[in-house]
Amino acid sequence: MRTIILIISLTFCGNVSALECYDEKLDFKENFTNCLKDANNGNPKAQFAIGRIYATGKDDISKDEKKAFNWIKKAANQGHTQSQLMIGKAYLSGTDFAEKDNKKALDWIEKAATNDSSTAQYLLGSLYYKGEVIPQNYNKTFYWWAKAANDNNTRAQNGVALLYVAGIGVDKDITKAISWYKKTASSGDVFALKALGQIYYNGDGVIQDYIKAHMYWNIAAARGDKSALEKRDLIADLMTKQQISESQSMASKWMEDNKDMISLYDLIDKTFK
Numbered sequence: 001m002r003t004i005i006l007i008i009s010l011t012f013c014g015n016v017s018a019l020e021c022y023d024e025k026l027d028f029k030e031n032f033t034n035c036l037k038d039a040n041n042g043n044p045k046a047q048f049a050i051g052r053i054y055a056t057g058k059d060d061i062s063k064d065e066k067k068a069f070n071w072i073k074k075a076a077n078q079g080h081t082q083s084q085l086m087i088g089k090a091y092l093s094g095t096d097f098a099e100k101d102n103k104k105a106l107d108w109i110e111k112a113a114t115n116d117s118s119t120a121q122y123l124l125g126s127l128y129y130k131g132e133v134i135p136q137n138y139n140k141t142f143y144w145w146a147k148a149a150n151d152n153n154t155r156a157q158n159g160v161a162l163l164y165v166a167g168i169g170v171d172k173d174i175t176k177a178i179s180w181y182k183k184t185a186s187s188g189d190v191f192a193l194k195a196l197g198q199i200y201y202n203g204d205g206v207i208q209d210y211i212k213a214h215m216y217w218n219i220a221a222a223r224g225d226k227s228a229l230e231k232r233d234l235i236a237d238l239m240t241k242q243q244i245s246e247s248q249s250m251a252s253k254w255m256e257d258n259k260d261m262i263s264l265y266d267l268i269d270k271t272f273k
Contacts, residue, residue, distance in 0.1 A: 028058065028059050029059065029060060032050075032053065032058075032061060035049050035050055035053075036050055039071065039074075042078070044074070044075040044078040044079065044080040044083070045075070045080065047071045047072070047074045047075035047078075047080070047083070048071070048072060048075040048080050048082060048083050050071045051067070051068045051069070051070075051071035051072035051074075051075065051083070052068070052072075053068075054067040054068035054071065055068035055072075065095075065096065065097065066096075066097050069087075069090065069095065069097040069098060070097075072086055072087060073087050076108065076111075079111075079115065081112050081115040081116070081117045081120070082112075082117070084108050084109075084111045084112035084115065084117075084120070085108070085109060085112035085117055085119060085120045085123075087108045088104075088105045088106070088107070088108030088109035088111075088112060088120070089105070089109070089123075090105075091104040091105035091108065092105035092109070092133070102133045102134070105133070106124075106127070106133065106134060109123055109124050109127075110124060113144060113147075116151070118147070118148040118151035118152070118153035118156065119148075119153070121144045121145070121147045121148035121151070121153070121156065122144070122145060122148040122153050122155055122156040122159070124140075124144045125140070125141045125142070125143070125144030125145040125148065125156065125159065126141070126145075126159075128140040128141040128144065129141040129159075138163070138168045138169030139169050139170075140169075141159075141163070141168075141169050142160065142163050142168075142169035142170045145159040145160050145163070146160055149180065154184045154187065154189055157180050157181075157183050157184045157192075158180070158181065158184055158189070158191050158192055158195070160180050161176075161177040161178075161179075161180035161181045161184075161192070161195065162177075162195075164176045164177035164180065165177045165195075165199070172205070173205075174199065174204065174205025174206055175205070175206075177199070177205075178196065178199060178206070181195050181196050181199075182196065185216070185219075186258045186261050186262075187258070187261045187262060187264070188219075188223055188258070188261070188262035190220045190223050190224075190225045190228070193216045193217070193219050193220035193223070193225075193228070194216070194217065194220050194225065194227070194228050194231075196212075196216040197212075197213045197214075197215075197216035197217040197220065197228070197231060197232075198213070198231075200212040200213040200216070201213035201231075201235060210235055210238060210239050210243065210247075211239070211243050211246055211247045211250070212247075212250075213231075213235055214232055214235050214236065214239060214243075214244065214247040215247045215248075215250045215251045215254065217229075217231045217232040217235065218232050218247065218248065218251045219251050219254060219255065222251075222255070
C-alpha cells in the first residue's frame with residue numbers, strides 16, 4: 001500500500017517546540033490541543049505541525065495519514081514552503097490520498113523552489129536532468145542546482161560541479177568544478193572526494209597530479225569507501241615512496257584542518273539516517 005508516511009519523512013523535521021502554539025510547561029496533549037486550535041484558525045506552521053503528528057502518530061494521537069495529507073495541504077495552500085514540497089512529492093510518487101499527477105507535482109515543487117527551498121530546487125533540477133517527468137533541459141538543471149548550491153545544498157553543489165566537468169548546461173570549467181567539489185569535500189563528502197581524485201588523476205583541465213589524486217582517494221577510503229581504496233592502491237603503484245609519503249602527510253593535514261566540519265556532517269548524516 002502506498003502511504004503518505006513515506007513522503008513525510010525526517011528529512012523535513014520541523015521542530016514543533018519552535019512554534020508559537022508550543023509551551024514547554026505543558027504536556028504533549030495540551031500542546032497538541034493548542035496547535036490544533038491555531039491550525040483551525042489558519043496558522044500554516046501549526047497546520048504543518050499537526051500534519052506531521054498525524055503522519056506518524058504520537059502518544060494518544062493515532063496515526064491518520066489522510067488527516068496528515070489534508071493538514072499539510074492546507075499549509076501548502078497558504079505558502080508554507082516545506083508543505084508545498086511534501087505535497088509535490090506526494091503527487092510525484094502517488095499516495096492513497098493523492099493520485100500520481102506529474103503536473104500537480106511540478107506545480108507544487110516549483111512553488112517550493114521559488115520560495116527558496118534548496119531541497120525543492122535540487123529536486124526540480126534533478127527532474128530536468130533526468131527528463132522522465134518533464135522534457136530534459138540541462139540549462140534549467142544548472143539554474144536550479146546552482147540556486148540550491150549557493151544555499152549550501154551538498155547534493156546540488158556536487159551536481160553543479162558535475163555539470164562543469166561535463167560541460168552540460170553550462171560551459172565546461174574544471175576550475176569551477178574543483179571549487180564546488182572542494183566545498184562539499186571539506187565536510188567529508190565521499191562523492192566529492194572521489195571526484196577530486198579522479199580529476200587530478202585524469203589531468204583533464206588541470207595538471208595531472210598523482211599526489212593529490214592519492215590524497216583525495218586516501219581520505220575517501222578512510223571514510224569507508226571501498227572503490228576509493230582500490231583506486232588509491234592502484235595509483236600507489238605508479239608513485240614513488242616519497243610521493244606516497246607526501247600524499248599521506250597532506251591527507252593527515254587535510255583531515256585535521258577539516259575535522260570540525262566532518263564531525264558536524266557525520267552527526268547530521270547519522271541523525272537523519
